[in-house]
Every structure is written in structure tokens, then in C-alpha cells.
Amino acid sequence: MVYILQSPSGGNSSDRFIPRRANVDFDFSYYLINKSRERPTTNPFKRPEPSSFVNTAKYFYNLNQYRSALRKSMVPDTDRVLTFSSPKRDKTEEWRKDPDNTSSWPVRPRTRPLLDTPSIILDMPDLDTNMWHHVVDWGKKGYIGTIYEGEVHLWHPEEKLTRHITETGERVCSCIKWNRDGTHLAMALTFSAICIWDCIKNKMADVIACRCRSAKCRQVTAFEWTINNCLLTGCSAGRLTSYSRDFVCIKSFYMAHASHIVNIKASCHGNYIVTSGQDHSVRIWKWPEFIEYFEIEISILRSPIKSVDWHPWRDTLLAIGGPRYTTLWNVGTQKQVKIKPHPHSRSLLDALSFNPLSGELVVSYYSHCYGSRGVHFLTVLKDLDVIVDEAQYHFGRVPYLLWDAQGTKLATASADENLCIWDFFGSADVERKYLRPSTKQFSSNTMKSLNLFNCCIR
Numbered sequence: 001m002v003y004i005l006q007s008p009s010g011g012n013s014s015d016r017f018i019p020r021r022a023n024v025d026f027d028f029s030y031y032l033i034n035k036s037r038e039r040p041t042t043n044p045f046k047r048p049e050p051s052s053f054v055n056t057a058k059y060f061y062n063l064n065q066y067r068s069a070l071r072k073s074m075v076p077d078t079d080r081v082l083t084f085s086s087p088k089r090d091k092t093e094e095w096r097k098d099p100d101n102t103s104s105w106p107v108r109p110r111t112r113p114l115l116d117t118p119s120i121i122l123d124m125p126d127l128d129t130n131m132w133h134h135v136v137d138w139g140k141k142g143y144i145g146t147i148y149e150g151e152v153h154l155w156h157p158e159e160k161l162t163r164h165i166t167e168t169g170e171r172v173c174s175c176i177k178w179n180r181d182g183t184h185l186a187m188a189l190t191f192s193a194i195c196i197w198d199c200i201k202n203k204m205a206d207v208i209a210c211r212c213r214s215a216k217c218r219q220v221t222a223f224e225w226t227i228n229n230c231l232l233t234g235c236s237a238g239r240l241t242s243y244s245r246d247f248v249c250i251k252s253f254y255m256a257h258a259s260h261i262v263n264i265k266a267s268c269h270g271n272y273i274v275t276s277g278q279d280h281s282v283r284i285w286k287w288p289e290f291i292e293y294f295e296i297e298i299s300i301l302r303s304p305i306k307s308v309d310w311h312p313w314r315d316t317l318l319a320i321g322g323p324r325y326t327t328l329w330n331v332g333t334q335k336q337v338k339i340k341p342h343p344h345s346r347s348l349l350d351a352l353s354f355n356p357l358s359g360e361l362v363v364s365y366y367s368h369c370y371g372s373r374g375v376h377f378l379t380v381l382k383d384l385d386v387i388v389d390e391a392q393y394h395f396g397r398v399p400y401l402l403w404d405a406q407g408t409k410l411a412t413a414s415a416d417e418n419l420c421i422w423d424f425f426g427s428a429d430v431e432r433k434y435l436r437p438s439t440k441q442f443s444s445n446t447m448k449s450l451n452l453f454n455c456c457i458r
């Protein structure tokens, strides 16, 4: 019961013993199998307009499920008939080209798409979405901090109350960062000053100034807190500085980058620091010695790096998101592990971040190939070229991907002035099932078992 489409060229394949799959209308065949009298007026798999939430990965997943169910109902015993498919490529040839035929990093990927519509959507009026700024951050105590009219405001998803915490004379500008405990907030102030705000006592803990004495230093542009809550700062003049827990300057590198430092990130075990700047360079530093280790050559990118992130439990693995390519590096061997172009044509990468529990890489792409207005893709990867989940929701570019303390909720802040919170592993029931470790995987090796829970000793 297979409906054969007439070939537009006038040729007819119905005399062939084996129907050509290319001419089979599976939708109509499905209709015949189910003995429906009328052809469905709407295709259940029609791709919806991107005017609302769309899970594109779920669309393709459902389509594959449907095809597989249809194939089973049409050809119940596939062992007894010839299978029709394009000739299989020689896998060994592929392996030679790309020897790592599984994921390039340790990951526990989802087996089916889990992203649904955001559970919370917040309006963020006048959100600064300059790609080089850091005006939103989510702390370990659950507070999302953001800069509005020169002061920091906090919001807690459970308390659902906005708090205006700082009184700096509207001097807070374009960069904030919670410490590892979510108790203190580092804020860049005007005139290259740095304010540390104690959110427990709700008062200013310290004010320090960037050590630059040049007019080139306009403000601090990047912060990072190490695992011991020591502060690292980078400024618009390219100076990189480390401070003790008491905010005493320990070490400072003038011209660590030739210009504006965009990102500073410490690796999961704290042995490495990565910095990227608008001078198109990415540098790796050893910590706590705080000495330059090596510079990553990214000549192919020829543009500043917007986003970098370390793997959540493999200390040496670093993902670098460039404008056209994403690369994965092993900083231990100083070698590039993988490089891949973005999956959507004419797309820009605005942010990337590993999920702390599963190790899946979440990437924010903005593609210009879908009409005059671009389309945003929130994509979950298990490898640089394998999409396991993907959603469209925002209308604007999304430079912020932030995790809650548990790593189960993802916040995205967009140029459409919305901050969305996503249940990254689906609804509560699905999340519980997904995060439950398999008993078969337990090992007598304690370290291996810890990894099953995605724990790491930091």
C-alpha cells in the first residue's frame, strides 16, 4: 500500500519490481495504512513558523520515529527482504579522516530532545547586549544580578522579588561577576574602579582601582573568581591582575593582551586560566603560579573570540567559540582536538557553555539565512557536529548562557530584552529519570563511580 508519485519528467517507475523510495510519498502511505478517508489537511510534521517556541531537534526526532514506525508497519520482517538505502560508505575511511568517531569530550548526552518552552520569562528593559559586556550573572545563592541604570538589581526565581542593592551613584558599568559562593559580587565602576559588594551584609566590602595609569584604561572589562575566591581582573587596556582573598594585588601583567580583555575563565580544577581579548588572541596561564603557559594559534578565526568555556570535569579541555568555527583544545598537550564550522549557514556564535552535569555543550547561534530578520538557535551538542537538542525562541541575539547552582536550569538573556529560564533536562519527572545514574555502570573504582554522578573533586 504505497502511493507512488508520478515523475515530473513523465517517466514511470511503477513497472519496476522494487519501488523507488525517492518517489514514495510516506505521508500519504501512512494515511492509507490507517484507512483514513480523507487526506490530512495539515502535515503533522510541518515545520512551524519561528514566531513562537520551536524545538527543531524534536521535529527531526519525531520525523525519524514516524519513519521508523512506518517502515516497521510496511515491512514487518526486514530480515526477509532487501533493504533499500544508499550504499554504505566505508566507515574505516571516515575513521581515518576523523579517528574519534564518538564524542570528542567526556559527555553524557540526552537520548532524545528534552528542551521545552521556557519555564520563566522575564522582561529585561534596556538590557545591554553588547557582545563584549557581562551585565548579567547567576550566583550560587540563586540570585540573578543585572545592571540597570548604573546600579545592580537582583532577582531570585523562588522569591520572585527584585532587589536594588547598590548605591554607587550609578557608576556600575558593563561588567559584574559573582564569587564562587554567591556571597560577593565584583562590579566594574567608572574610572577603572572595582567594587566588591558583600551581599550577605548588603554593603560595600572593598573598592580597588586598576593598576593602569594610562588613559587607555577606561574600565575593567572582565572578572573571574578562582576556586579559592581570589579575584582576577582584565581591563580595557589589556592588563591582567590577580588579587588575594583580601583584595591585595598579587601579580599584574601590563599588556597581557594588546587591547580590551573579553573573557577570563578558570578551569574546573583550577590549574589553568584562559583569557581572550579583542586583539584576536587566546592565552593560557598556569594557576596558581600565574605564569603564561602558551598562546593558542587561531589564525583561521581572524576575529576576536566571543566565548570560551572549560569542560566541567576534564581540567585540560577547552572549547573556543569563534565567529565561524568552534574549536576544542587539549591545553595539557597544547594541541587542537577538533575544529568544526557552525551547523547553520551564515551563523554567528554568540556564547557557549558546557552543562556542569552532563558535559553537553550549549551554544547560542544567530543565523542570517532565514529572511531579513535573523533566527536564534539554542543548540545542545554532544560533539561539535552532533546536535542532540535545539530550540528557537528568542527574536534577538543571545550573548548570555548561565547555569543555576545545580546545573539543571539554564538562563538565556537576549537582545529581545527577555531573560528566559529553561528546564534543561525537561520537566521534573523527566529530569529525575534522566539524572538517575544507571546501576549497571557502578564501578569498584571510586573515582569512576563519582564520575557517574558527574561529581568532581575540586
Ligand SMILES: [Zn+2]
Pocket (backbone or CB within 6 Å): 192, 210, 211, 212, 217, 218, 219, 235, 236, 237, 238, 239
Ligand atoms: Zn587597566
